[in-house]
Amino acid sequence: MNLPLDATPVTDSGVFGLDAWFTGLGDEYLGRMPVGSLRPGMVEGWRLRWRGREFEIQVDADFPFSVARLYLVGYSRASAEPHVEKDGKLCLATKAVPGDRLRTVQAALADALQLLKDNEIGKHDDDFRDDFGLYWLSWATRGDLRVQVMPGSGGASKTVVARAVMTDRGLLVFPGKAEAAKVMNNLTGARPKSLKETPVIVIDPLPAPDRYPETAEELWALVEARSNDGVNLLKRLMSNTPMEAFVILAGKSPSGREHYAATYLRRPSDRVGKPLKRRAMRKSIDPSNETARSVFGRFRLDRIVTQRMDAAISRLPEGVQQQLAEAKVIVAGCGALGSGVARMLAQAGVAHLWLVDPEELGWENIRRHELGALAVNTGKAKSLASSIRASLPTISLVEGHLSTFAAFAREHAEVLKAANLVVSCTGDWAADASVENALSQSGQKAVAVYGWMEPHALATHAVLIGNSAAKLADGFSDYGQFRLPVVAGGKPPPAECGGASTPFGAIELAHAQALVARLAIDALRGLASAPVWRTWLADAAAFQEADASVTSGWAAARGQPDEVGGPYEGDWTFP
Incomplete structure (x- = not known):
């Protein structure tokens, strides 16, 4: 017998309207469920019979802003059916119709009956396996x-x-x-x-x-x-x-x-x-x-x-995991930017990581660093490596080195020679230059992604440089002055450390980390070929809050940014 699921009650679809609709189903409706018979967390329920089978419709206190649940009565393992849980609950993809009790119940009931019909003809039998x-x-x-x-x-x-x-x-x-x-x-x-x-x-x-x-x-x-x-x-x-x-x-x-x-x-x-x-x-x-x-x-x-x-690999895009699992990546600079990039690469599936940084974590950085207070006064690279290994214990290799990149390259030449990619987030021109110098030596195959932020994290740059043609140095003076900056002016930095760092927070940092990590992943997957220059700009409100503006050089070369900021991509060429 088919239930008239498209029938409507004579009143509204509130409490009495829904009961009236159930009553209208005739002999197939077996009545309301006593409160003591409801499943945990449920507040109302109704019993129905269909083709000789009895089932319950139950709802929780959020209904009708939550779905109706359907349960088979007397369900057992001996009579197990696909898409039915141990307690008889039918696994349905039905969505609630917010605010409408009747239509929410009708939708769930329609899907339930269709599932049971499909199970009768064995349509889902392979699902057991x-x-x-x-x-x-x-x-x-x-x-x-x-x-x-x-x-x-x-x-x-x-x-x-x-x-x-x-x-x-x-x-x-x-x-x-x-x-x-x-x-x-x-x-x-x-x-x-x-x-x-x-x-x-x-x-x-x-x-x-x-x-x-x-x-x-x-x-x-x-x-x-x-x-x-x-x-x-x-x-x-x-x-x-x-x-x-x-x-x-x-x-x-x-x-x-x-x-x-x-x-x-x-x-x-x-x-x-x-x-x-x-x-x-x-x-x-x-x-x-x-x-x-x-x-x-x-x-x-x-x-x-x-x-x-290893279930987490099922959440990675198809084909990506195998590509990244074989890659060997060195991250130079594990500060606010590099620490997040390193963790993103590991979470994305990069299974061989060497983290290099000569500094210890200070209290001043715990709000914008992947490591918190427990890592203060410890080497950033070593502590970050331990943190990543603990978070992703099946990862193949994550090593931390309390060292400059230049020293690492001398002492671990075999690692550099085997690497596919170096990601440099040192925030220091001389350190980045040491990366480029090391990779320019004969026998090196790795390409490099260089990432850095401008004052107040109002702009972030990520540049992919290969083994020939364009060089990172093309974009800088001999003293490390960037040839096409985005940010002009801005509030003066705090006096600490000689004013070497400007204030910014985790939200601004998230965009920067994603920009650099994405270019690194694209390089490893062959989706980006050097040279590539990508930039992310904050919105106009962030510039205003920092008392900063866009440089005339950037505006002339790339145009005045939109109010919402966003990504840019261009050639790594300079006049």
């Missing part, structure tokens, strides 16, 4: 324990004995000892004291929810039926009858997506609630049965929430 990780999450039997997996080079196509570390954030599983040492050192500053062998077993095909293992015996049977050599790893696991153990299932969906699903095995408890002794676990085993399987089958099993430690 394509989105295997989410379904496993939905049917996890324990929420207080999490397993986080770092895939190895073979991904979900290779059965391995992984190494795991139990932490306060759950079990971290690594493809090997080296990966465990690197990531844990990035996270905590120390290598793990001990590692637990944990099998990662490839199964094919991935099971639907009704075949998820409920017991250890079911897990053994699943591994035996759907893996090539996984049973041998289970036997190895049982060789010393552990107190507890984890088994990770891995596999690919029909679309090629890789998934991991963790199970937790523990010995059952004795009469006083303590785990059974090893002898008790092996007691009374039928000699005709396989000992390892019999012991394994006595363990209690939980399905555990499982996450991928």
